[in-house]
Amino acid sequence: DSGVTQTPKHLITATGQRVTLRCSPRSGDLSVYWYQQSLDQGLQFLIQYYNGEERAKGNILERFSAQQFPDLHSELNLSSLELGDSALYFCASSSDGELFFGEGSRLTVL
Amino acid sequence: DAKTTQPPSMDCAEGRAANLPCNHSTISGNEYVYWYRQIHSQGPQYIIHGLKNNETNEMASLIITEDRKSSTLILPHATLRDTAVYYCIVREGRGSTLGRLYFGRGTQLTVWP
Numbered sequence: 554d555s556g557v558t559q560t561p562k563h564l565i566t567a568t569g570q571r572v573t574l575r576c577s578p579r580s581g582d583l584s585v586y587w588y589q590q591s592l593d594q595g596l597q598f599l600i601q602y603y604n605g606e607e608r609a610k611g612n613i614l615e616r617f618s619a620q621q622f623p624d625l626h627s628e629l630n631l632s633s634l635e636l637g638d639s640a641l642y643f644c645a646s647s648s649d650g651e652l653f654f655g656e657g658s659r660l661t662v663l
Numbered sequence: 664d665a666k667t668t669q670p671p672s673m674d675c676a677e678g679r680a681a682n683l684p685c686n687h688s689t690i691s692g693n694e695y696v697y698w699y700r701q702i703h704s705q706g707p708q709y710i711i712h713g714l715k716n717n718e719t720n721e722m723a724s725l726i727i728t729e730d731r732k733s734s735t736l737i738l739p740h741a742t743l744r745d746t747a748v749y750y751c752i753v754r755e756g757r758g759s760t761l762g763r764l765y766f767g768r769g770t771q772l773t774v775w776p
Contacts, residue, residue: 555706586763596766609763643706652764654706
């Protein structure tokens with residue numbers, strides 16, 4: 554158990570819809586990272602937050618957004634969903650160096 | 664950009680040492696080498712990291728060449744539960760303000776009985 558909690562574990566929705574994925578980092582970790590893993594793309598870095606502020610952006614689509622709240626949990630919002638957004642979405646947290654990953658949220662868009 | 668090159672797959676007999684190579688010829692002086700693994704769609708798991716010196720922990724050993732252009736992760740006594748994709752990553756610095764991880768394709772290690 555990494556100490557990082559992600560909900561929901563599984564989510565099935567339709568194209569055009571909007572979903573929110575939630576991440577609770579390890580106690581004391583200020584950084585949260587979001588990654589997307591689809592079958593043909595591997596693990597893709599999306600975005601990083603540090604203590605509530607956006608720190609770095611990777612390959613995150615404009616239809617996607619994220620935020621980190623004062624209690625340090627983070628949410629990843631995915632809108633206007635397309636079939637290609639079906640993937641595993643991982644959250645990770647860090648305090649100094651190593652990243653600890655949650656078990657992921659599996660999103661299926663039909 | 665993952666900045667590393669790994670063989671796509673390797674296999675190893677249970678109980679033997681698994682030696683996973685990684686090339687990172689463009690690594691810069693302040694970049695660390697990190698290893699993670701991912702077991703069948705679970706969240707990636709941290710294994711070990713190093714800067715210049717060889718490192719060992721309860722999971723594995725990391726051997727970094729003197730010129731730092733390559734490294735080897737060693738699992739001394741592989742078990743079936745070590746079957747996973749292993750990722751070698753170079754990352755700038757430490758501290759939570761730096762160094763998001765960029766994953767490549769990794770090496771699929773299969774441990775057979």
